[in-house]
Amino acid sequence: MNWTILLLFAVALLLVVVLRRAGLISARDAREHLRKGALVIDVRTPGEYAAGHLPKAIHLPLDQIETTLPKHVPDKNTVLLLHCQSGMRSGLAKRKLRAKGYTHAFNLGSLGRAGRIVGGK
Structure with a gap:
């Protein structure tokens, strides 16, 4: 019985990690x-x-991005690399922006991952 619970927990944890990673742009593509001039958005x-x-x-x-981004980035073809502390809010921002027509919005993920890709953190 205990092994079954442990196995279910391990599978659930693996599923969370895989699903979270699925929404991230690759480091190679981000670089x-x-x-080519992509903007990094925190x-x-x-x-x-x-x-x-x-x-x-x-x-x-995040709570202002839909109203403030068009003022800063009017061209909806601009490549946007979004990040936050963990990657969750930047994933949500990506979905919101794509729904607004910013089809080149990508989730960089966490601040740590973004720092390794972009440099400076």
Whole structure:
């Protein structure tokens, strides 16, 4: 009985990790977009951003991104690389922006992963 519960927990955990990773842009593709001028967007709260952020990252909090992004980035063909603390909010931001016509919005994931890809963290 205990093995069954442990096995179910392990499968559930693996499923969460796989599904979370499925929405991320690959490091290789992200670096290629960066070389071509992609923008890095930090969707964390103002407090999180103030505590530390990537150089050149544009701060547009998730709860404001749908209204503020068009003012900063009117061209919906611009490549946007979104990140947050864990990758969850940036995934949500990606879905919101794609629904608004920003078809080149990608989830970089967590601040740590974004820092390894972009550099500076």
